[in-house]
Amino acid sequence: MSRWRPETTGGPAWSRLPAARPTAVHRPDTYDLWIRAAGLLVIGTLVFNFLLAFLNTRVMGVSQNIVMLAELVLIAGAMILAADRRAGLYALLAVYLAYVALILAVRPELDLKAIRDGLIPIAFYFLGRRVRDIESVDRVVLLSAGIVVAIGFFEYFLLDLFVANVNVLKYYISRGTLEVGDNLIEDSSLFISGTRMQGRNLLPFLGTHRVSSVFLEPVAMGNYGAFLVLWAAFRKDMAYRGLLFAAACIVIVLGDARFGMMVCFAMIAVMVVYRVVPRLIWLLVPAFITLAMAVYGMSTDALRWEDDLAGRWLHASWLLLKLDTQGVFGISSYGGFLEDNGYAYSLHQLGLIGIAGLWALYIFAPVRSPDAWRFRAPLVTYICLLMVVSASFYSIKTAGLLWFCAGAVDVWRGFAAGRQRGEDPSASR
Template identity: 30%
Template sequence: MTAGIMSAGRIQVRGGGLQAGKYLVLAGAVFNLALCFVSTRHWLHIGNAQIAMVEIAIMAAGFYLIRHQVDRNALWIMAVTFGFLVGAKLVNPALSFKIVHDVGIMYIFFVLGRMTTERVAWSTIWILTALVLAVGMVELIFTDMYASLFNIWDYYVQKGVISSDTVNYSNTNLFLSGNRGAGAGRTFFQSIFGPHRVSSLFLEPDSLGNFSAVLFAWCLSVSRNQPGRRCVLLYGLAVLCFILADSRFASGCCMLMLLMRISPFCRVPLVAFLCPVIVATGLTVLGSLHELPGVLPAIIKDDLSGRLIFSGRLLDYWNIGQWFGLAPSQVYTSDTGYAYVLNNLGAILTLFYLGVFAFHRSRTPESAIMKTMISVYFATSLCIGASVFTIKTAALLWFLYGVTEVMGPARQSVRPVRAARPAARAVLPHVAGAAV
């Protein structure tokens, strides 16, 4: 989750910086596809270390661009967070500092979004959507050729996500969830697409589903019943993406976001704060109703209901130490997002970041709506995993959220600065923080 701190500082917008955020978002989305191709051609061994180095390079470039926007409040929050994590690591050896990486993506790309314009945001969306659909159609129509160019299975084995002794029942080079198993047909158009779930340039169908949800959230936030502002085409493409990925999560999430958008609460900060809290509480109650005394929580049935019960059982199984990040979880947390966040960040810091994100003042109506859409997106996705933190889609999400802060009347104060005339600076109120 991400935190944003309003400050009285100022963001200087330079001409080169307007486009830089777009290129970093695109890089975050496509670099895994490029590395997978390199690995498949055996040009270079690609493991988790190499992938992490590329991610860190992208984040470092982003941090360099926003370096003048990091104010004292943000630094204090970073210091407190690092202090807690270092201290908690002493008593909880399983604590993962990857949570710093996850929050860093949110902060960096949120500020990058605030340094650019709506026009650049739309350019980013259309370029990325075109790439996603182009690669996705190649995968769908020429599956064997796609698999020969991108051996996704081996890529994720080398990455450590898939165990080397995992049985490949689909007998393909696609990701583990790239095909619906026997007896578990597609939700959408089984007769047309068969069991295949499209991954496109994200390499895994879950991320394509997340991408569709991000597009849908943006459309709900910025669309208006005015010529040129209805976003009809992008709505349709977002739906097409979760159909291709056969993402049940994305379809349900988009429906919930739509219901929230037409409700009178879509701009209420308290709603943005309560959504994840209520869902996490509900999960815990669900887990208490499915307790198995003396049995460690596990995924008994690998479907939506089975994952929800597993997430709830794990939260219910925990003692107070796990909730506050001071004791290791008895069971892995990678398949349940709430447990991952709470056991690594602790309940107190998690609620703090959530509160700052939810209650910071939105500068535009679009920003207020987008904030609530993000809350719904996180509240639902964290029930079944932590994929919302991957840079492949998180960079786009927080970049677009940052852009909504400078839309409409706020955009009028954003004018690029010529590098040759440093004295002629255009400024806008600075947000030195970002979100949960």
Template identity: 30%
Template sequence: MRSFRLKYNLKQHESASSDALSNYAILLLFSALLYQAFFCFVNTHFFRITPSLLMLTEIVLLTGVVAFFIRGPISLKMLSLLVLVFANAFLLVIFQQHFDPKTIRNLMIPILIIWLGAQYNNKISPDQLLKYFTYIVIAVGLVEFILPAVYRIFFNVIEYQVATGRASDIAIEYSQGGFSMNGTRWGGRHLLPFLGDHRTSSVFLETVNMGNFGVLIACWGLSKKDIKSGLFFIAAAFAVAVLADSRFASTLITILLILRFLLPLKALEITSYLSPFLILLFCFYLYTPINMDDFKTRLGTTGYYILNFKASEFFGLSNYHYSMFVDQGYAYLIHFTGLTLPLIMWFSFCRLNMATNEGRIFKSLFGVLVAANLAISGDSIFSFKWVPIAWFLLGTLLIKKNNIAKG
């Protein structure tokens, strides 16, 4: 009887702990999606938001994940990766004579959030959660597109971006009606030109991340075994891409569609795992020092920077930061963290054990998204607005053994 009570109490404790973790996971994801819009509203109507307040918000949210991680169950492989991230950062500070907490934060997020997703008890199914996020993004996006004056009453995006250091004061003079600089396609809209030149950013406040979110929900929809069950997400993905007039999103969604239906699963996985190297080879082929806002030159400048790196930069040991690599994610990652750690983390990503074929497909498609994004964008793949949702979804699809994710 005593043994039964002990087991019963342990089971009750584990259930309560799992509920608390899952509740926090839901809070974290909604906060990640909406906190920038909330602070923009506050900046517009109440008081100025500072970059340090944004950083503090992210620290608080991630600290909550760390607290659950410490309580366990701990994945030794994920703990080892976290230790490696901190050790690498400590070593580089000595040589670079500069410390940027973003380098730690960027690489901590996937590790911690994948673990969080692996422990999630499906209180609300991941599928339903992503639908809620999609409803919010499209609903706010439609208000912005159809009733821009109403959207501007709540959100003065350009002033918020200036306050938080995402834009300079002079940008206010060139922005249209309080929207961000990339809120207008000055050369004319690429997708459905009759819709006008405005590009929707919804709760993300930036069209880049709006487009990235569109590709993410396309990955989720395309991963479904029964494609009919994924049609909502695929259709929504194209809607998001059109609202944002995102060339990257529309192009990549089309490529993912082709890969999903033409390649067998094993070939899709191999293509995904090799995609960073294949894309980098293409960047080297397009090698160009010219920095312009189009696909070809963004890819070419990525190749140009990396092929002109000094040996020290490949180890992250350079203390001369001559560029922030705004549109060159591979160069940004290598220059500031070294090549070794990203390679280890990519290998670890490839080794993640998925519970179903749907999980394997999602991981493969998302891997292509990560690889492609790093070639044309500096740090949007590390954005706290949509990236935690992606890593969380991945975590929910892992094989679980004794409630601890393998891999």
């Protein structure tokens, strides 16, 4: 009689079931980490002054050295993230630094801002050239717009609470940009131009307050708003394009950026005709504007200027004429105020050879798609017009994002590549 034995060859029934495969865990690849770091760095260029102003108001004094250190960290971070095996960045850096060292050696006084002014476009342009997909840039621009609009509303609707935590005037005095008593409005804690004395130009019922948001001064706010219009007009297939246009309008209106609004109209007009304009013309536009200012400044018999478009042109012409021959080549000891004319400031800081060289490199920089010129032509218009009334174009607060986008566009495959892949722009909404 055979004895029953439990089956032992296969073990319990549950043990013979096929083993479950381990759940796949998504691990971000190197590029995912890189684009997140690059995006955070670009956002940092917009908000670091706002954070330093909060620090200065609520925690400790912030000196000019701390501001310079913060900018240096941001530029160094962009350089590190932009580094790759290609020699273009390193060759340009070597030539640029050698040139600036030469003019600073000849110049009677050392001004390190001359080094910084050129490093910002170089670092962030090459950072943008490492971007693989233009949609990542869209997200950075949208995030920046959301931050600027949110802080802008906070400043406008809760002004007392805003200045209690972010005393703009105190910050600029602490860093040495302004002096006590410079503000025209008694007891105001905003920047000098934070109040439109004669009333607003855009929607006057909003009052005389010009919102600056994270930029702390209205000029940069207006420049940023104009750039948002440019990006939204250029990226015709981006997700949430309408929201970006709306954010741009809010930024321009809150900052009462009348000149920024005019620049928007000029950029849109250029988008219509840019295909028929040769590169040589774009190269020479700054020279034409500089020559026109010089001729006007020498021929006018005006004795004072008004705070309107014609008056700002007159004021810019007078500033340009303050430069002598040495000033044109960047080796002058002139220490006067030139920031209300970007052309005069550029010549004084980098000299004719340096500024012409950097400009030519961008104009003739190769692009991956003809669509890139749909962005570059209005961007050239943006730069050339803004520099008539201000040198704020060099401020990292807006220049970081601008040049990051410019670099990304130049290596982008264009709108046709997205259509060939069958992408649906609304899929990410």
